[in-house]
Amino acid sequence: MRKIAVLTMLAFCTAMMFSSLAFSARKTIIKIGINAPLTGDIPKVGEGSKYAAQMWLEDIEKAGGLEVGGKKYEVELVIEDNESKAESAVKANTKMITQDDVLAIVGPQSSKQAVPAGEVANKYKTVMISPWSTNPSTTLDRPYVFRGCFLDPFQGPVVANFITEEFGFTKAAVLYDVASDYPKGLAEVFKQAWEDKHGPGSVVAYESFTTKDTDFSSQLTKIVKSGAEVLFTPQYYNEVPLIVSQAKNLGWTGPIVGSDSWGSAETVELCGEDCYGLFFSSHYAAAGAKGATKAFIDRYEKTYGYIPDDVAALTWDALRLAQQAIQDAGKLTGKIEKDREAVRDALAQIKDFDGITGKMTFTEEGDPIKCAVIVRINHQGEYEFYGSSCP
Amino acid sequence: MEPLIESLNYILQNIINALQRGSFYAVISIGYSMVYGVLMLFNFAHGDIFMVGTYIGFGIATVLLATFSGLVPPPVIFLATVVITMFLASWIGVFVEVAGYRPLRQAPRASAAITGLMIGIIFETTILIMLGAKRLSFPPLMDTVNYHIGGIYITNVKAMIIIISLLLMLALHAFIQKTKWGMAMRAMSYDFLAVPLMGVSINIIAPLTFAVGAGLASVAGILYGQAYPILDPYMGVLLGWKAFVAAILGGRGSIKGAALAGYLLGFIEIFVATVFPSTLRDFIAYSIILVILTFRPRGFFGMEHSTKLRL
């Protein structure tokens, strides 16, 4: 008994001593949460977000902290993995808000995590900016949730218009992943937009597959047979190369057009020459970028060894938006609830924010009004600016 | 006459598609089925063994192509890749057996299944940690040539996949029928206890079975890399579960059954998507399986025996 007591006391004392090393009075630190899919289905997206965030933090640290209302504050990133699962994203958001006291959250990227996570952020009145989620319900009726990109209902018609104007086609085919929220939503919007333009039945083949499928031969055979002139496939970078090469092998000769989910450097790396000459809509075009955009791309490539995906660029913009909003808020009171509200108000007020993916002004819903870019994959395998479409 | 030929072509084209898809299911589920037959285990790690095999194949192919490209004809490189990969991958199989399943030989089968599942997750994560989140592209081991025969498109890769898969199955069949090891495996799938009597230790047969299964899976992985050249650490998960379905559908320990069920799965998937709206593919495909099993509760070649989980 005595032995235990002595041991306990000893342990206690050592603990006190050691922790005094780590001891620092509670000062106001600006914490920004990053909710990213580091594991799970799309780890590459998580990696891009993480890298962009680390680059941003580097900048802040170089400047010796973030200056708000004439005072420099230390900034800390809280990076949480959401495992690409909805409930994990909810947990991560709850943890960051209630435990880590973050001032704002950037992420989650995919809509299937951003929609439920947004609910949490809104409930706790914390600003959340999803850089990449294009599902309208992410921000719908949620004053505290913003996004850094355009929405599906905007992108679909942009692509439909582009194809009509560029090629003059009237018959289109769509191939999409029925089990994944983003491709499915965009496929529906595109179909609607195309049929509004060319009459019902002008989408001659509307085929789907399921996440993780790698064989699209029966769908593509159907599409080839349907007599479509163009194939629209709003898929991710890991599926696009397979779709493109299988289509070619099954006798498809028309153009294949994609959406912003193509905008990863890996698309062309994995796809190779098969993808040269294809078009997709995106948030920004890496090749031939100028100014701040180019600076970002070059720096990212230098640090991490590859050209940043659109996710990285959007995350960068989202973080800078958050930074701007915090600075605009004027001063930090140290009372987290108050500061969060101030940041939210400041963010909603931001006009013509000059992001590397375009100029942004938020609507009432917290969606940015920004332009879409049509990108062409040129014969060096670079993403080339081809045109843009603004709302 | 025109439309008739056209629809005939359409069907033929889809048969070729289904044959390619079915080949993968067949080869992978045979590996699954062998373990299942011999040890009565669900080897839930099989999908991930396939994944690891594919990555090994990727590594070997990359190295060989970098060193010998241009010096040696492509078929030689291809063959060398297959042989080396098979050899290395079979050690993965042995490792899984020794580390994960051997300590559990007396345990309930479900526990062993969970161990397999966990080994699979460890493989996935290890690959993710080692190689990062980047997807890899399997280098083509031959130039794709696309033949257009009377309205049907077939590439040399496709033809090769179908042929090599068939050859593999025949070779395996010969191995099982003719060699001492194969016979021991067959004996074991009849009776767990008979084999020690024959003078062959289960501690040799079990790893051998895993090795053969892993070897097959790795060849399937190389072929898979030719057909669908994008590798990611989670690529084996769904395939593994589908192989599980095919192996058991085929009947316990029946190589023939597993191969048949594999092809059947390929055909169901392709043709359901062809005939019905493809959004309903999974719904209809799995309903068909459910109905088959309701009316043929022992699979195709399943033996009359009542197996319960040895709890």
Next chain:
Amino acid sequence: MGILQKFKQMFSTVPMLGWFLGILAAVLIEYFWGYDYISYYLGLPKIPVLFGALIMLKEPVMIPGALAYDLIVYVIPVLAVAKLSSFITNPGAALLEKLPLWLSAVIHLVCFYAILHLWAGINDYRVLVVKLTLVSIILTVSVNVINGYQGEFSCSHPGFMALGAYVSSILTLVLFTNDKIFGTALLPPALGPYLFPLVLVAGGAAAAIGSLAVAIPSFRTRGDYLAIISLAFMFIVKSAVENLNIIGGARGMGGQPDLAPLPVIFFWTMLCIWVIHNFVTSILGKALNTVRDDEAAAESMTVKTRKTKMTAFMFGAFWAGVAGGLFAHVLTYINPGMFSINRLAEILAMVYFGGLNSIVGSIVGAVSINVLGEALRPLELFKWIIIPLILIFVMIFRPYGLISFTEINAKKLLEAKHKRQQGVSP
């Protein structure tokens, strides 16, 4: 070993009530002094949320601080209060022993809930973790009915859960909320909390009816074939939901009213444990074991094996449906991708880790996997190496799971532990 034994003996006189009192003391200490004093002086940024696991893994420099916190706030108060108060808690427990067992159990549960509420209430993240853990407990216990007690290898639980989640979500969206798809609320939202139990039961019933698709083939199909039937069922449910655009398809369904606060979930979890415990200890429930161990013998001993199998499936599915309903209202968002292979692996891990044929085991399994999953969060990828490794070791050394073939003995758990028993029970 010696110290451990001594330790065990020292605390063998503490009844459950005493432990509750100890934990209560710890929670009160944390509640009043945790933030302002203890964590402050230990240099911790905040009250460590999961016993400091998160902060320790993230910043190793905090390890001593977090450990000291655990020691000061939890270990010492719990042990000290539990031991020192045994002179009062033992008579207390003896007094409760005189009451009917159910009343005594209810009193204990109420005490336990009060403490849990206080503990979780310190931080909403804790609340969420506790909620999801409780839902997992329901789920795990319900799987154990089929996979443990009845010994099948059923893979369909994510499907059952999905049925429950969707049906109950549709009901609450139709009845209590103004929704885009389903129009204005049919009933005043204030009625929500009162009718929520019925909604959950409806979700459970839907899952139970759905389970017939697996249960009926199970009359003819044995063991392994049943495993793929159930797997096929899971894929069918997922694919069906994906194709139903009215309920959101792959986009999922959100906006469920927040009808599942902690007390509601706690109540349902306890109800589930109680009902399943009653069932599996009754002869009708033990019939599951007889079907598992020897079906022919069961038949000859007058057991209606068909009915038994059907009951097991529908019963297990019912609770999975209830768990799904609660899950949907905790997250207030569901999509079909949540109820797929990943969920299946997680459920199986919890059941087999905890222990087959044992409710206690399932509770242990669900709690440990959930808490581990959260606590190891800072390790990111390495979490998915450590958790599987732990599971493999458990399977190797305890093939039936940590605690298997053990039932709750409420009487023994709650009884007073007097000093004189010390010699009797080691």
Next chain:
Amino acid sequence: MTALLHVKNMTHFFGGLRAVHNYNLNIAPRQIFGLIGPNGAGKTTIFNLITGVYTPTEGEILLENKNIKGLETNAIAAMGLGRTFQNLALWRHMNVVDHIRMAHYSQLDYGLMGAFFNSRACRDQENQVRENAHRLMELFDIEKFADDLVTSLPYGAQRRVEMARAMATKPKVLFLDEPTAGMTPDELVKMIRIIRQVHQDFNVAIFLIEHRMKFVMELCESIQTLVFGEVIAQGPPEEIQNNPQVIEAYLGKEDMT
């Protein structure tokens, strides 16, 4: 003679193979009836046919003048046809008392809801079953094993558990499939005593398959000899013992213990 169990012209085919041919049986109340025959003669098949594991291709089976052919095994068992198995069919993960409790299954009527919510009816009935189980265990001398897993019991005790379990179903006819298989002489003597006692205390008729002639001769009032699915002789023990056909078909081939 009013038969308790009456089997008439029962014939059964497995696929094309005729396993049992024109089998007739009459067991009177309280009678001990033996069935002997060489291995593979179809003795266990007859048990399985009567108890409903298989449905006979032809013939009729009456228990107390009620048709039981085609009913499910559990229904037949509940009507009063208890049995034991040749190779013990105990439940590996269950303790002894639960074995005996389980066999009361058909005597409960509290329903599923009663079980879920532990209703009064459920508690009362379960308590009664528990009492009855302890009585039975005492009778069969297995009380001391009550909380042990059956797999940890000595062989003889396992046999007795099976008997006790069968008796718990309140049978009118008890089918014993080689009750002494694999027993030591000591255990054998004990078994004979137990069977006698069961016969007396429970007022049951007993139908048993046995290999050990001595055992059958001592216990049975009437014996049938089965060869290749056909009865070749029937009568009291002395008669069977001296029947030349039996000696040739059965005793001549098998060594007699």
